[in-house]
Amino acid sequence: MAKISKLPGHMCRFYQKGRCLYEEVLNPGYNTDWRCKVLEGLEDEYDKLIRQAEAFKLSAEVVTDLWNRRIAEHRVSSGGCQKDALKGEDTYPLCSNGHDDICLLELPECEGVCKKFKPLNNSSDTE
């Protein structure tokens, strides 16, 4: 008997570069494993810097300068992105695998049109 293969899911609104965003759209931020680890690390640094800026009443110029240095230091100390494809290269927010604060490489693959499929231009919500 001939095997019936699924239609590709790229016309689905949850489809992003071969991955399925359905669960993330349904429960945004719920699965913390999907978050970009590079961005998470930088958020910690940012929180620290904001506290420092408030405590020492730092100017915007000084904060910007410190922020650029923190990013550079964070990249050196963390070794950058540890995903196989990008080992050592941390390019967020320019990373092509980033989608908001989510790493697409962590999401399940779209295996073709499924019951949750919604066409791209369908404006109704996810129920």
Ligand code: SF4
């Ligand atoms: S591949 Fe890109 S989005 Fe994923 S963790 Fe690395 S830097 Fe973040």
Ligand code: SF4
């Ligand atoms: S077709 Fe199904 S698996 Fe593919 S992106 Fe859409 S909802 Fe996800």
